[in-house]
Each structure stands twice: as structure tokens, then as C-alpha cells.
Amino acid sequence: xxxxxxxxxxxxxxxxxxxxxxxxxxxxxxxxxxxxxxxxxxxxxxxxxxxxxxxxxxxxxxxxxxxxxxxxxxxxxxxxxxxxxxxxxxxxxxxxxxxxxxxxxxxxxxxxx
Amino acid sequence: xxxxxxxxxxxxxxxxxxxxxxxxxxxxxxxxxxxxxxxxxxxxxxxxxxxxxxxxxxxxxxxxxxxxxxxxxxxxxxxxxxxxxxxxxxxxxxxxxxxxxxxxxxxxxxxxxx
Numbered sequence: 001x002x003x004x005x006x007x008x009x010x011x012x013x014x015x016x017x018x019x020x021x022x023x024x025x026x027x028x029x030x031x032x033x034x035x036x037x038x039x040x041x042x043x044x045x046x047x048x049x050x051x052x053x054x055x056x057x058x059x060x061x062x063x064x065x066x067x068x069x070x071x072x073x074x075x076x077x078x079x080x081x082x083x084x085x086x087x088x089x090x091x092x093x094x095x096x097x098x099x100x101x102x103x104x105x106x107x108x109x110x111x112x113x
Numbered sequence: 114x115x116x117x118x119x120x121x122x123x124x125x126x127x128x129x130x131x132x133x134x135x136x137x138x139x140x141x142x143x144x145x146x147x148x149x150x151x152x153x154x155x156x157x158x159x160x161x162x163x164x165x166x167x168x169x170x171x172x173x174x175x176x177x178x179x180x181x182x183x184x185x186x187x188x189x190x191x192x193x194x195x196x197x198x199x200x201x202x203x204x205x206x207x208x209x210x211x212x213x214x215x216x217x218x219x220x221x222x223x224x225x226x227x
Binding site: 004030031033040041042043044045050052053055090092094096099100101102103104105106107 | 149158
């Protein structure tokens with residue numbers, strides 16, 4: 001009965017590859033987010049997505065793109081991976097009417113070699 | 114202006130002691146200030162939160178103190194326990210049409226010694 005789940009938990013890949021991280025929530029939420037946590041534990045918003053609106057953090061390279069097949073899923077696609085993309089990526093979700101409470105997934109540790 | 118500063122970077126407290134973590138912000142448009150707790154290998158989890166029209170909020174051993182004029186807020190953990198050992202993030206957020214965008218502080222690694 002995991003609330004927010006992510007797959008895979010670990011992802012090791014080479015520079016230049018394209019990869020995806022999947023996120024699913026079973027909370028009935030309608031807004032989902034992607035965060036990046038770097039090696040110094042700094043946590044930064046990348047995308048905020050509702051099926052009516054997408055907000056992109058201006059610092060995120062356009063190699064990153066969120067894709068939502070339905071309200072319960074928000075996947076993160078990354079093209080042409082670079083060494084600096086190595087980090088832990090967290091998915092989160094919230095309800096439109098209780099937006100201040102965000103539930104985070106367990107994270108995906110991406111290592112680019 | 115979007116930054117949230119947090120101190121200390123790390124904190125060691127004896128069991129039963131008081132842990133205090135401080136945060137400061139610049140953007141007066143922030144309208145919500147949560148604290149998140151993160152254990153190793155886990156995602157952050159909401160611990161306690163406060164709105165800017167309230168000066169203090171207490172939940173069990175956890176208290177947020179908020180000073181709107183100074184643009185500062187702090188987390189106090191009373192009777193700290195070894196199980197409280199984790200990384201704590203303060204955050205500030207701005208509402209948008211359908212969600213809330215958080216700006217997180219850099220985190221404080223708390224170790225509570227038995």
C-alpha cells in the first residue's frame with residue numbers, strides 16, 4: 001500500500017544515454033512534482049505538474065522532460081545524460097485542495113559514469 | 114530572493130536535550146513554512162508546518178517558532194531521542210493554481226547520542 005512509489009530505486013548508466021524514471025501515486029492526488037537532491041543533500045524542485053498546468057524550474061536543462069500518461073503517474077525522461085545529472089531524484093504528490101502537504105517517494109539514485 | 118538559509122549544517126545533541134535548527138528567508142511572498150525529516154535512503158516526510166499568521170506551533174516534542182518581521186523561523190525538538198537522528202529540511206513555499214512549490218534549505222544533519 002505504498003503511497004508514492006518510484007522505479008527503479010537505483011540506476012547506473014553511461015554518459016550520453018537516455019533514461020526514464022517512473023513515479024506512481026495511489027493517493028488520488030492530482031498534482032505531482034519532481035525534485036533533485038544533489039550530493040550535498042540540497043533538494044531542488046524541477047517540475048510541478050497538474051493535468052491543467054506544468055511549471056518548469058527555469059534552471060532545469062531541456063534534456064529533462066516530465067511525461068504523464070494519467071493522473072496517477074508522472075515519469076521523468078532524461079536525454080543525453082551527463083555526469084552532473086548524478087543525484088537522487090524524488091517524486092512527490094499533493095492534492096489540489098490540500099496542496100500544502102506533499103508526499104515524497106523513496107527516491108531513485110541515478111549514477112552517470 | 115528564492116533562497117532559504119538554514120543553520121547549523123550539523124548538530125550533535127545528547128539524549129534528552131533540546132535540538133534547535135534555524136532558518137531564514139527573503140521572499141515575503143512565501144506563504145507556508147514546513148519542516149521535513151529525512152532518514153537515510155528514504156524520501157523526506159512532513160514533520161510540522163506553520164503559516165505566517167501564526168507565531169508558534171507545537172506538535173508533541175516538535176515546536177516551530179516563527180518571526181515574520183525578522184523573516185526567520187526555527188524548529189525546536191524537546192527531549193531529543195536517538196530515533197530523531199535524521200536530516201531536517203526547512204522549506205518555504207508559494208502557492209500556484211494547483212500546487213505548492215517548495216524552496217528547501219540545505220538541511221541539518223542531527224545526531225542524538227544515547
